[in-house]
Amino acid sequence: MGIFKTMKEDMDVVFEQDPAARTYIEVMLTYSGLHAVWAHRIAHRFFKRRLFFIARVISQASRFFTGIEIHPGAKIGRRLFIDHGMGVVIGETCEIGDNVTIFQGVTLGGTGKERGKRHPTVKDNALISTGAKVLGAITIGESSKVGGGSVVLKDVPDHSTVVGVPGRVVIQNGERVRRDLDHHKIPDPVADRCEHMQVQIDELKAEIAKLKQGSVKQYVD
Template identity: 55%
Template structure:
């Protein structure tokens, strides 16, 4: 847990030009407070101590304005920049080196049971107000624009914008104008988290 917290602080130092020192990040950044609280609540959640896990999670939400369900699985090197209004659902899985901006939702699309939230690969940037909904997969090295609504899998190296989200660039393919140009049955490679 402490290794992941240290990686989170290091990632913030590398990616937030306003961060001046590790002590400043540790003491004054709601992002790191929410992640520390999440890592504590996740510890309890994994030991079936659900009430304590939710209590820690709710206190963190009240203090930081960032809601991370203790059941989510989050890698290391996470920056939640200007985090107010960020929501991360219970079955969400997030890789490493991720930047999430304010007002983002990684949520479900209804009352489904089982896996109902997105899986996010490594090295992903999620813009302000973006909504990534349902049990979809976002590949590695993906950029999701501000206020984009993503409802389908996104392959590695893509840039996605709009409502609904359209892939406008993919490092592995030519310029793409819409989801319709992607084989929806293709096997998109994802790393295990």
């Protein structure tokens, strides 16, 4: 695919994912996530030619202007959408598939000083929500979602939803996960458990109140 077709494809995905986008000129000039992806494509070409210093200079300049740090060694597929990307970090050995959506504050990072493959692989159609941390050489499955603020340290199967710290798979039904912007509606198993415990506490309080009333009545009689 030619460079101009690739650029148009990158802009088209913005219109698909962001209802605030209005014109191509606006998207081209004002979307930092788009600028970061374009700068990475250039830096990655130098990186593959082992011109590492030039590649890092380009990536750091992009980081300065966009607030998004993508190591030039990372492999990124088509139609990546980084929405409000301030604080996004994508490590050197990351591999990102096609049609992936990443929100602000996401880290695709390593867990130590190990060499080789040490950053996540994100498969096609995945969505990683605000503030999520995906760490280590793990895989986020195809069409899966990572909830906002989650810390994921283990592989996530295809068509799954993972939330919490550490991340837990809460949906895995074998069907394609709908890709939308309602990432605030992803289930929270910790909150659900707390709510369940509160219900049990209320029931116990009611039982204790009945027992007290019975004791008082018996004493009076």
